[in-house]
Structure formats: structure tokens, C-alpha cells
Amino acid sequence: MASRARGTLPFDVADRRLAAAAWGRLTEPGDPAAGVLRHHLGDSEALDWLLHLEAREAIGGLPAPLADVASARAVQWPRAVARWLPRLATLDIRRELEVLHRLGGRLVIPEDEHWPQQLDDLGVTAPAALWVRGELTTGPGIALVGARAATSYGEHLAARFAHDLAEEGFVVISGGAYGIDAAAHRGALAAGGRTWALLAGGVDRLYPAGNSSLLSSIIDSGAVISEAPCGTAPMRSRFLQRNRLIAALAEATVVVEAAWRSGAINTASHAGELLRPLGAVPGPVTSMASAGCHRLLRENNAVCVTDVAEIRELVPGGAPAPQQHELDPGLLDGLDPLARQVLDALPARSSAAVPSLVRSSGLSSIEVRAALGRLELAGRAARDGAGWCRLRD
Amino acid sequence: MASRARGTLPFDVADRRLAAAAWGRLTEPGDPAAGVLRHHLGDSEALDWLLHLEAREAIGGLPAPLADVASARAVQWPRAVARWLPRLATLDIRRELEVLHRLGGRLVIPEDEHWPQQLDDLGVTAPAALWVRGELTTGPGIALVGARAATSYGEHLAARFAHDLAEEGFVVISGGAYGIDAAAHRGALAAGGRTWALLAGGVDRLYPAGNSSLLSSIIDSGAVISEAPCGTAPMRSRFLQRNRLIAALAEATVVVEAAWRSGAINTASHAGELLRPLGAVPGPVTSMASAGCHRLLRENNAVCVTDVAEIRELVPGGAPAPQQHELDPGLLDGLDPLARQVLDALPARSSAAVPSLVRSSGLSSIEVRAALGRLELAGRAARDGAGWCRLRD
Numbered sequence: 001m002a003s004r005a006r007g008t009l010p011f012d013v014a015d016r017r018l019a020a021a022a023w024g025r026l027t028e029p030g031d032p033a034a035g036v037l038r039h040h041l042g043d044s045e046a047l048d049w050l051l052h053l054e055a056r057e058a059i060g061g062l063p064a065p066l067a068d069v070a071s072a073r074a075v076q077w078p079r080a081v082a083r084w085l086p087r088l089a090t091l092d093i094r095r096e097l098e099v100l101h102r103l104g105g106r107l108v109i110p111e112d113e114h115w116p117q118q119l120d121d122l123g124v125t126a127p128a129a130l131w132v133r134g135e136l137t138t139g140p141g142i143a144l145v146g147a148r149a150a151t152s153y154g155e156h157l158a159a160r161f162a163h164d165l166a167e168e169g170f171v172v173i174s175g176g177a178y179g180i181d182a183a184a185h186r187g188a189l190a191a192g193g194r195t196w197a198l199l200a201g202g203v204d205r206l207y208p209a210g211n212s213s214l215l216s217s218i219i220d221s222g223a224v225i226s227e228a229p230c231g232t233a234p235m236r237s238r239f240l241q242r243n244r245l246i247a248a249l250a251e252a253t254v255v256v257e258a259a260w261r262s263g264a265i266n267t268a269s270h271a272g273e274l275l276r277p278l279g280a281v282p283g284p285v286t287s288m289a290s291a292g293c294h295r296l297l298r299e300n301n302a303v304c305v306t307d308v309a310e311i312r313e314l315v316p317g318g319a320p321a322p323q324q325h326e327l328d329p330g331l332l333d334g335l336d337p338l339a340r341q342v343l344d345a346l347p348a349r350s351s352a353a354v355p356s357l358v359r360s361s362g363l364s365s366i367e368v369r370a371a372l373g374r375l376e377l378a379g380r381a382a383r384d385g386a387g388w389c390r391l392r393d
Numbered sequence: 394m395a396s397r398a399r400g401t402l403p404f405d406v407a408d409r410r411l412a413a414a415a416w417g418r419l420t421e422p423g424d425p426a427a428g429v430l431r432h433h434l435g436d437s438e439a440l441d442w443l444l445h446l447e448a449r450e451a452i453g454g455l456p457a458p459l460a461d462v463a464s465a466r467a468v469q470w471p472r473a474v475a476r477w478l479p480r481l482a483t484l485d486i487r488r489e490l491e492v493l494h495r496l497g498g499r500l501v502i503p504e505d506e507h508w509p510q511q512l513d514d515l516g517v518t519a520p521a522a523l524w525v526r527g528e529l530t531t532g533p534g535i536a537l538v539g540a541r542a543a544t545s546y547g548e549h550l551a552a553r554f555a556h557d558l559a560e561e562g563f564v565v566i567s568g569g570a571y572g573i574d575a576a577a578h579r580g581a582l583a584a585g586g587r588t589w590a591l592l593a594g595g596v597d598r599l600y601p602a603g604n605s606s607l608l609s610s611i612i613d614s615g616a617v618i619s620e621a622p623c624g625t626a627p628m629r630s631r632f633l634q635r636n637r638l639i640a641a642l643a644e645a646t647v648v649v650e651a652a653w654r655s656g657a658i659n660t661a662s663h664a665g666e667l668l669r670p671l672g673a674v675p676g677p678v679t680s681m682a683s684a685g686c687h688r689l690l691r692e693n694n695a696v697c698v699t700d701v702a703e704i705r706e707l708v709p710g711g712a713p714a715p716q717q718h719e720l721d722p723g724l725l726d727g728l729d730p731l732a733r734q735v736l737d738a739l740p741a742r743s744s745a746a747v748p749s750l751v752r753s754s755g756l757s758s759i760e761v762r763a764a765l766g767r768l769e770l771a772g773r774a775a776r777d778g779a780g781w782c783r784l785r786d
Binding site for chain 1: 420421424472475476479480483546549550626628629630674675676677678679683684687690691693696697698699700703730733734737738748751752753754755756757758759760
């Protein structure tokens with residue numbers, strides 16, 4: 001608190017939008033201590049409390065206004081406050097917001113109409129605000145995530161799934177990265193559908209640079225979103241926290257292709273913690289790029305999904321997939337087992353009489369005669385003199 | 394019972410080996426009525442009962458000797474007997490056994506030392522005898538099954554898995570068919586290991602013909618096995634019953650590659666009914682040849698297995714697979730999260746002082762200093778004048 005009088009900020013702390021935005025600057029994403037404080041006091045009041053805090057007061061433990069809050073007792077307050085104070089000293093969130101507005105973006109806070117309510121499932125780690133370029137229209141979303149080091153197999157599937165899901169009206173949610181993420185965004189755009197890219201850094205910086213034109217297209221027909229204010233650099237810990245937003249925003253998450261250690265596995269575990277349905281797409285076991293998906297399947301953390309219909313089935317209340325495969329009469333070509341057994345007993349290139357069929361099939365004479373009748377009706381067998389012959393197999 | 398006096402057979406019914414072999418001729422594989430009868434009376438006595446049966450007596454229902462047996466009440470006895478009698482008329486099992494012995498094979502019945510005890514789990518559908526060419530040495534077996542219409546991916550995996558499992562002393566069990574089965578047998582043979590081929594027809598006919606030289610090699614260093622007497626033709630219903638033997642003989646079954654309707658799925662359901670562990674190997678979702686495996690995974694009927702270590706883990710009490718992959722510190726390169734966060738905050742091509750790192754990392758000054766200490770120890774950061782710099786990433 002060096003550069004200005006203690007207890008003041010250069011903007012109006014009572015302004016709820018400015019206060020919400022400020023918390024995104026003061027804390028790292030997903031800071032549960034800030035979440036507890038904001039949840040019980042409100043963004044402006046929490047900021048005001050922090051501004052008027054005598055540093056010594058915090059060292060003692062629980063902030064006085066939270067004395068009766070059970071969840072607040074678990075927080076190490078001196079440590080939390082010690083993280084926020086250095087940033088408070090230089091805080092003027094109007095600067096970051098100005099950058100956002102200049103880029104045509106806007107801040108979305110929980111009171112706003114388009115705030116995605118599903119983020120509330122994050123509890124005390126829910127973001128205070130979203131920095132958005134594009135449109136946050138509502139509608140069910142499905143996250144398609146995966147490794148940057150993707151194979152053409154994975155990218156092909158991500159693009160195809162995204163295309164079909166977007167066409168059906170789902171918002172395709174991903175992380176804007178190279179590989180699977182980019183393929184998913186592209187697939188959705190190709191379908192003329194909506195897609196959201198969640199960035200780990202500020203939305204003023206379209207990161208990674210190689211995807212900047214893709215991210216620009218996403219802004220035009222979907223949204224590029226971050227909980228971090230403009231100017232925030234994408235750092236690894238922020239990517240991991242960004243993944244929780246992807247998982248929370250989507251009704252279901254699908255890991256399309258991910259190696260054993262991919263960050264997509266982290267998104268998957270966020271989905272698991274949020275009790276969101278999780279799917280994993282298998283691939284060749286000879287491809288290490290699918291090892292993470294196989295691990296999710298093996299440990300029973302994800303459902304095996306192989307096509308869009310199966311992905312759709314993940315979504316609670318999502319239309320059940322049209323049955324693409326008939327069920328098993330297949331094994332017996334639609335014939336009942338006895339008829340099949342008699343058909344198999346019919347010689348391929350001659351005819352056979354009933355007593356001979358009785359012995360070769362192991363069925364009784366009555367069963368053989370009944371089965372022959374059914375085979376005749378099905379056009380699979382015909383009378384041939386005193387015996388029977390096969391018609392086609 | 395046309396060609397000879399009622400109540401007689403041309404061989405000694407009291408001979409337990411002949412009686413057991415005869416039941417394989419009288420019934421189709423897996424006939425539960427015969428199983429109930431044999432289980433409660435013994436093979437010879439059951440045959441004797443059938444021989445002395447007045448056909449009219451059976452029509453009435455329960456065979457008199459089984460009047461008190463609950464499981465016998467569920468059997469439709471007239472129907473069962475009507476299936477057996479036509480074959481009884483021409484039965485002389487010594488002929489089939491002569492064929493077997495001429496081929497160097499032998500009959501194995503439950504009293505024999507090498508009878509695979511695990512077949513008893515089949516209950517009333519357990520076979521009365523096995524017709525064996527080769528050696529039925531004991532040892533844990535793993536079934537590798539799959540489609541005839543296999544891809545090179547599936548065949549490659551089947552051969553590799555079989556090779557490594559055989560090398561570790563497992564008997565590789567399969568069905569002698571083209572595709573996955575053949576690849577599995579070949580892999581085991583290539584390792585100089587043991588492999589069993591279960592045939593649907595008699596072992597006198599090495600079916601399919603295209604695999605006859607492979608099956609001959611299996612006889613030399615493993616066994617070709619059937620519950621059907623010599624002379625029995627391979628028919629579709631017999632293939633389905635043969636699959637239950639594969640599942641029962643193996644301590645675990647793995648479906649390597651199978652389409653939606655493959656017979657291997659039938660083997661898989663037998664394994665499930667027997668509560669034997671079942672594994673399925675995933676493949677590209679673009680390959681219909683893996684659709685059956687994916688279905689088993691999706692419906693949670695099988696465990697996802699991708700290598701030999703994971704297959705070995707299926708076997709109860711099997712040595713746990715050596716850990717091939719480190720667990721996750723990976724996500725953060727082995728650094729604790731705070732150190733990682735500070736490392737990310739260190740500029741790539743210059744140095745930074747602690748206050749600046751405090752602001753950019755969002756950590757407290759104490760945490761940043763502690764993390765820098767750990768990074769220094771790990772050789773990842775170094776003091777640089779008044780600040781700190783990164784050493785390598």
C-alpha cells in the first residue's frame with residue numbers, strides 16, 4: 001500500500017462491476033479464500049474490508065465479519081491476505097476494463113442476464129466476473145478437449161464431433177489451444193455454429209499467437225472468455241484453473257485425444273469433481289496420444305464415446321441417440337436358435353431328409369419339422385423331393 | 394432305436410470313459426438337461442437310464458430317479474429325451490474314439506489328472522469329456538479372442554500380447570479361427586509358449602482348412618480341444634457353445650478386436666456370466682472392427698486394456714503390472730505448485746525482483762521467497778544481481 005493513502009482506491013469500490021472485476025485482478029483464478037470472503041460479504045464489501053484492513057488484524061486469523069462462518073475457519077487468512085495486498089497497492093481496474101471495451105468486449109458478472117449459471121456449481125472457486133469478447137448466448141454446451149500434440153486422427157474426430165454438435169445447437173467449448181482445441185473450434189465454425197474459447201490469460205492477448213486468426217473468428221461467431229483481466233499473462237497454473245471453467249461451463253466434457261500427462265486430463269478431473277458427465281474417445285493403443293483417454297476409461301472415470309450420438313447421450317436429458325446399430329439377433333441372422341441350428345444342418349449343395357436332419361442337428365423330430373416350416377416362410381429353405389434344401393445363406 | 398435290441402448298445406455302458414464320450418455324441422454342446430441327469434446319476438447310470446427308458450415314461454415329465462431334485466423340475470424332459478433318442482439309435486462311440494486315438498489324441502474326462510477344473514464352473518452345461526490332440530498341461534490361461542475379419546492393427550496386437558503372455562508362462566487360449574484367433578496362436582507359438590485352440594467341431598477335422606498347418610503346430614506344442622466327438626461338423630450353434638469353453642478355461646478373457654456383432658462378443662458374455670475378468674482393447678473409433686470392443690467398454694462390461702501389463706492385472710492374484718508410467722507430478726514438472734507458479738512468473742529473457750514476482754504470481758512475498766529457494770536448489774532459477782532469472786524450462 002505504498003503509492004496512495006491507506007483505505008482508498010482510484011475507483012468507486014461500491015460499483016459492483018468494478019469490484020467484481022477488481023477481484024479478478026487481486027487474486028489468482030480459483031482462490032477459495034477470496035471466494036469465501038466475497039460470498040459472505042459481497043464483492044464491494046469484501047474489497048472495502050480488505051482496504052480498511054490493518055495488516056496486523058489479519059495476522060490474528062479469521063476476519064471479524066466472518067466469525068460465525070464455518071467455511072471461513074478453514075482458510076489461512078494471514079496467508080491469503082498476504083497474497084492480495086501486494087496487488088492492491090497498484091490496483092486500478094478501470095485501466096484493464098478500458099482495454100476490454102476498446103476491443104469491443106464486455107465484463108459479465110453474476111447479476112447479468114447472460115451470466116452462465118452453471119459456474120455457480122464451482123462454489124467458492126467460482127469466478128467473480130468473466131471478461132468476454134463476443135456473445136455469451138445461452139444454450140447447452142459440450143466441452144471437447146484434448147492435447148496440443150494431437151494426431152490427425154484426434155484432430156479429425158474433434159472437428160467432426162464439433163461440427164455435428166454445433167449443427168445440433170450445442171455450444172462447443174474448448175481452450176483455444178493448438179491441436180484438439182483448435183480442431184474443435186474449427187469444426188464448430190465450419191458448421192456455422194457457436195463455440196467458446198476459454199483463455200488462461202487476458203482476452204486482449206489472443207494466445208497462442210498461431211491461433212490468433214482462429215480466435216478472432218471465434219469472437220465473431222461465439223466468444224473468447226477469460227476470468228483474468230486484460231493484461232494477465234497465460235501461466236501454467238492459470239491454464240489448470242482455466243480448465244475448471246471449461247468443465248463447469250459444459251454440460252458434458254469429452255476428452256477426444258490426450259496423452260497420459262495431458263492438461264486435458266486435468267479438465268477431466270474438474271468435470272469429475274463437478275459431477276459433470278465425462279466421455280473419453282478411444283484410439284489405437286499403439287498411439288501414446290490416446291493413452292490418457294484409455295486411462296480415463298480403464299479407471300472408470302469416463303464413459304467410452306465413439307460418435308456424436310454417444311456424446312449427446314452424455315448430456316443429462318439430452319435426446320437419446322438414435323439407435324444406429326441393431327441389437328443382437330445379429331449373431332443368428334435374425335433366425336431363432338433352433339431354426340439356425342437346422343439351417344446349419346442342411347447340407348450346402350444337396351438336400352437332406354428330416355431323420356438325417358434330426359441326427360445332425362441334435363434336435364427332436366418335432367423341433368426340426370417346426371424349424372423347417374419357419375425357414376420355409378423366411379425363404380431360407382425349400383422342400384426338395386423327399387428332403388429339404390437350403391435356399392441362400 | 395431301430396437297428397438293435399432295445400436297451401442295448403454295442404459297447405460297455407458301465408465304462409465311464411465310453412459313457413462320458415457317448416454323452417458328447419448324444420447331445421449338442423451345453424445341453425443343460427443332460428447335465429442335470431449326468432450330474433445326479435453319473436454318466437454311465439444316466440446312459441443306462443436312457444437306454445431302458447420306455448419313451449412313454451418320459452412324456453410324463455420328471456425322470457423317476459430325479460423326483461427329488463429341484464433343478465430337474467425345470468427341465469422339459471419329453472423334449473430333451475426326444476432330442477437324444479434319434480442319436481441313441483446309431484450310437485457306437487468306440488468308432489469316434491478310434492479315430493481320435495489313430496490321430497494320437499486322447500479323451501480327457503473329469504476324473505483325469507489333467508481335467509481343467511475351471512470347467513466345473515459351467516455347472517450343468519459343463520462338458521462330459523474333452524477330445525484332445527496335444528497336451529493339456531495345467532497352468533493359468535488367458536483367452537485372446539476377436540473377429541475373423543480383423544485388421545492388421547488387431548492382428549498385430551493379438552500376436553504381440555500372445556507372445557508376451559506365453560513367454561510369461563500363460564497358456565494362450567483361443568478358437569483357432571482366422572484373424573485375431575490365428576494371430577494369437579501364432580504369437581504364442583513364436584514365443585515357444587503354450588496355446589490351446591478350442592474347436593467347434595471334432596478335432597479330426599482341423600477347421601478352418603486354411604489354418605490346418607497352424608492347428609497342427611498347436612497340437613505339437615499345445616493342444617487342439619473339442620467337446621464334440623470326432624466326426625462332428627462345425628456348426629454355428631456349436632461355435633457359440635464352444636465360446637463358453639474358451640471363457641471357462643481362461644482365468645481372464647480379452648477381446649482384442651471385434652466388430653459390433655462378432656462372435657467374440659458372445660465369448661465375452663460367457664466370461665461375464667462366469668464372473669471371469671473381461672478386458673477389451675480399444676482401437677480407432679473410425680474402425681468398425683473395434684466397435685464391439687468399444688461397446689463392451691461403453692456398457693462397462695469390460696475393463697480397458699492396452700498392454701500386456703494391464704492384461705496381466707486382470708488375472709486374480711496375477712502379479713500387478715510394473716508401473717510403467719509415473720504418476721502425475723508430471724502436470725507440474727515435478728515442482729510443487731507454488732514453485733511452478735513463481736517459475737512461470739519469472740520472465741523468460743531477463744530477471745525480476747521479488748516485489749515484481751509477488752505481483753505477477755499472485756503469491757505473498759514469503760511464498761515467493763520460499764519458492765525461489767526451492768527453485769534455486771532444483772537448478773531452475775538463480776540470483777541475478779538484485780533479481781532472479783530462470784535457468785532452463
